[in-house]
Amino acid sequence: MRTDNRLSRMLHVLLHMQQHDCSATSDSLAQMLNTHPVVVRRTMASLKQQGYVDAVKGHGGGWTLSCDFEQVTLLDIYKALGESPVFALGLSIDNPDCLIEQAVNAALAEAMQQAEAVLIERLGHLTLAELARGIVQKIGYCAEPQPAIDAVDEEPPGVE
Amino acid sequence: MRTDNRLSRMLHVLLHMQQHDCSATSDSLAQMLNTHPVVVRRTMASLKQQGYVDAVKGHGGGWTLSCDFEQVTLLDIYKALGESPVFALGLSIDNPDCLIEQAVNAALAEAMQQAEAVLIERLGHLTLAELARGIVQKIGYCAEPQPAIDAVDEEPPGVE
DNA sequence: TTTCAAGTAACTTAATGTGTTACTTGAAAT
DNA sequence: ATTTCAAGTAACACATTAAGTTACTTGAAA
Structure with a gap:
């Protein structure tokens, strides 16, 4: 079964955007994801709708962050993407009407709900900021051919 | 995304088979599942391969149980069906090569693995026998043949 | 020989994220 | 004003996979 990779991709993109701290076009983000700009716009539209990013049309336009990484969890992003089925x-x-079918499904549903609760709890307790800090710690940071901005070195009190 | 319902269906069928305590044809099982006999054979083949059921060709043939419900867990059935992806x-x-992508995926993978572990643990601690007992307790069911629910009423006399 | 039922192959359907092309809208640069 | 850039949108194609469907084969009992 084909998996839904949008959460993975959007987190990837959001962290890159924070790193660069300037607007990014759908084209540039598409290159990060090795896909097409339309796919980026389509998926980012959900995040825009929830106010996590903003988009500007026209010359010099593109995508910018519009949320506080300290306040937004991975669960928030997952929900913004439509809360697609986990399983x-x-x-x-x-x-x-079959009572056996009902009982079987009740047993399976309970197991699945417990598993889903764990996933939701984990996603809800990890903020974008914590995820970003984890990367800086592990890697010391570099990774991109975009110099000049060292805003990731010091702890920003909040994304302006 | 289309879900994989085979586990749900096979559990449903196994409990019915235990209740009836005689061989069941793919046709009769297909009626329980509101589907086609070929779908039943295709899915049951996995359970046969692991020795949970047995099949007899020809006149008077069909499917029979060949496992101890006390010893077989829902996890065993899930595994017999191929351990398809949970998520x-x-x-x-x-x-x-992108370190950000790696970090994002590592964080998501950890959350997913914890959730999957819960699901596996739950399925592994529930036997078919316990599931069957749960049904009997709730419903007051027993060895009585099914009334009307599943249209298994075409059995010729003398089978029991 | 007939009938029944599993076994198998091959094809179609359904659902959905993804890929792709083409066009529209809107804003800045010239 | 025209050009250029970039998001927004529509429409369609593709890939995957459980499920549905048809047709035929194999094997065993009546």
């Missing part, structure tokens, strides 16, 4: 496993309802 | 969420690897 590839599903409950089959072929015979709604 | 609909995936990690996007578009730029394998």
Whole structure:
């Protein structure tokens, strides 16, 4: 089954944007994701709708961050993308009156709900800022051919 | 995204088979699942391969249980079906050298692995027998043949 | 020989994220 | 004003995979 990779991709893009601290075009982001600008716009539109990023049309335009990385969790981004189903496993309802089917599905649903709760809890307790700090710690940081900005070195009190 | 409902369906079928305590044809099982006999054979083949059920060709043939419900967990059935991916969420690897991408995916993978561990643990601690007992307790079910629900009423006399 | 039922192959369908092309809208630079 | 750039949008194609469907084969009992 094809997986939904949008959360992974958007987190990737958001951290790059914070690093560069200037507007990024869909073209440049598409190159990071090895895809096409339309895919970027399509997915980023969900984040814009929730106010996490902003878009400016026309010459010199592009995407900018419009949220506080300290306040936004991975769960927030997941939700902004539409809260798509977590599981590839599903409950089959072929015979709604069958008590056995109901009992089987109830048992599976309970297990899945517990697993989902763990995932949600983990995503909800990790902010974009913590994720970014984790990267800086591990790597010391560099990674991109974009010099000049060292805003990641010091702890910003909040993204302006 | 389309979900994989085979586990739900196979559990449903296994409990019905235990209840009836006689061989069941793919046709009769297909009616329980509101689907086609070929789908039943295709999915049951995985369970047969692991020895949980047995199949007999020809006149009077069909599917029979060949496992101890006390010893088989929901996890065993899940594994027999091929251990298909649990999650609909995936990690996007578009730029394998990008340290940010690596860090994002590592964070997501950790959350997903913890959630998956919970699911596996839950499925592994519930046996088919416990599931069956749960149904009997809730519903007051027993060895009585199914009334009307699944249209299994075409059995010729003398089978029991 | 007939009938029944599993086994198998091959194809279609459905759902959905992704890829792609083409066009529109809007804003800045010339 | 025209050009250029970049988001916004529509429409369609592609890939994946469980599920649905048809047709045929194999094997065993009546």
